[in-house]
Amino acid sequence: MYRPSVSVIVPVFNGEMTIGKTLDAILNQSYAGRVEIIVVDDGSKDNTNQIVTNYSSVRYFVQQNAGPAAARNKGAKEAKGDILFFTDSDCVPEREWIEKMVVHLEDPSVWVVSGSYDIANPSSLLASCIQNEIRYRHERLMPKFPKSFGSYNFCVIKKVFEEAGGFNSAYPAASGEDNDLSYKIIKSGQRILFEKYALVKHYHQSRLGNYLKEQFRHGYWRVKMYRDHPKMMRGDDYTFWKDILEVPAVAFTILGVFALPLMISSSDFMLWLVKFWLSSFLVFEILFACWIMPRIPEAIFFGLVMFLRAFARTFGFLSALLRFPAEKT
Numbered sequence: 001m002y003r004p005s006v007s008v009i010v011p012v013f014n015g016e017m018t019i020g021k022t023l024d025a026i027l028n029q030s031y032a033g034r035v036e037i038i039v040v041d042d043g044s045k046d047n048t049n050q051i052v053t054n055y056s057s058v059r060y061f062v063q064q065n066a067g068p069a070a071a072r073n074k075g076a077k078e079a080k081g082d083i084l085f086f087t088d089s090d091c092v093p094e095r096e097w098i099e100k101m102v103v104h105l106e107d108p109s110v111w112v113v114s115g116s117y118d119i120a121n122p123s124s125l126l127a128s129c130i131q132n133e134i135r136y137r138h139e140r141l142m143p144k145f146p147k148s149f150g151s152y153n154f155c156v157i158k159k160v161f162e163e164a165g166g167f168n169s170a171y172p173a174a175s176g177e178d179n180d181l182s183y184k185i186i187k188s189g190q191r192i193l194f195e196k197y198a199l200v201k202h203y204h205q206s207r208l209g210n211y212l213k214e215q216f217r218h219g220y221w222r223v224k225m226y227r228d229h230p231k232m233m234r235g236d237d238y239t240f241w242k243d244i245l246e247v248p249a250v251a252f253t254i255l256g257v258f259a260l261p262l263m264i265s266s267s268d269f270m271l272w273l274v275k276f277w278l279s280s281f282l283v284f285e286i287l288f289a290c291w292i293m294p295r296i297p298e299a300i301f302f303g304l305v306m307f308l309r310a311f312a313r314t315f316g317f318l319s320a321l322l323r324f325p326a327e328k329t
Contacts, residue, residue, distance in 0.1 A: 004082040004102065005034040005080065005081040006085055006155075007035075007036050007080060008036070008086075009038045009084060010040070010086075010087060011042055011068040011075065011089065012039055012040070012041055012044060013041070013042040013044055014046045015046075015048050015089035016046040016048050016051055018091075018092075021120075022087065022089055022092055023055050025093045027057070029096075035098065036079070038058075038061070038078055039059070039060050040072070040074045040075045042065050042071045043066075048089075061078060066172070068167075068177065070169040073166045073167050082157070083158065084156050085154075086151055086154055087200050088151070092202075093201075094200070094201070096198075097115070097153075097198055097200065098155075100115070104195060109191055110193045111190040111192075112154060112155070112160065112185060113193050113198070114146070114150065114154040114194050115153035115154065115199060116138045117131065117138070117152070117199065118199040120203045120204075126205060126206055126211060127205065132293055136292040137238055141238065141240055142196070143194070143237055144193065144194060146237040147186055147236040148178070148182035149194075150178055164181060164185050165184065171224070175220070179229075179232070182236070183229045183232055183236075208305065208308075212308060215312040215313050219247075219314060219315065219320070220319060220320040222313075222316075223320035247313070249310070250313075253277055282304070285306040289306060
């Protein structure tokens with residue numbers, strides 16, 4: 001049986017609320033091969049240090065705050081395993097997580113395996129809606145061999161990770177760095193296999209304000225990602241036509257609102273047009289939510305959330321357009 005040595009790398013920043021659950025789950029894996037656990041603390045200011053140091057079998061490294069990409073690279077550099085596993089400090093892997101992923105690496109044509117999400121905080125309405133959307137994307141849209149993976153749940157042969165140059169630390173936030181690595185690996189001719197039954201339970205955002213800030217960040221760093229990998233602007237299996245069309249839709253709305261004062265003679269028509277467009281946009285988001293949510297009340301709620309999310313992502317995207325040309329990145 002194929003049982004290579006495994007290094008599980010967990011970046012953490014102020015993760016005192018969940019890091020213990022993450023480590024307990026990794027220590028309780030069913031995998032019979034050798035597993036080392038590496039935690040890279042990205043300059044936490046809370047009690048993360050005290051919690052992690054209680055785990056004598058965990059290799060613990062601390063760095064000045066430089067972002068999750070740099071933390072993962074540090075962990076990979078220190079890793080002794082043949083296979084690198086990555087998850088996050090707010091994720092709780094299921095017991096057979098490693099076992100379900102490693103088995104696919106017996107196929108010599110597979111060099112990377114990515115997994116999926118379950119939910120760790122189902123009592124939150126927002127978190128449950130987020131999970132339902134992820135489930136729809138992973139079950140209905142994601143092919144067996146996708147173009148991208150999420151850094152919260154994937155494994156890669158260490159040699160492939162090193163040849164790809166690891167994560168790009170020019171992405172200082174938790175956004176875009178996993179797509180960037182995915183695209184580099186794909187360009188090198190390697191394949192990514194998606195194993196939807198290899199799950200980590202994730203603490204999804206439970207507060208709307210924090211979720212919208214997160215989505216603004218995703219929109220912001222997507223500009224750099226598309227400049228680095230322009231061919232991926234058409235989508236990468238997880239991002240699909242709806243996500244792409246929302247940006248020009250919101251931009252059109254913003255343009256209409258700002259154009260009203262300049263359209264004195266036809267301001268009534270422009271106001272009607274903007275109201276009609278916004279109403280249609282909102283109805284579209286609610287109808288899409290009805291397609292992916294199990295019940296109508298949740299669909300209406302998440303339709304409103306997706307409507308606001310489209311604006312957050314677009315504002316992030318547009319603000320980044322003003323920055324990145326000047327930096328030539």
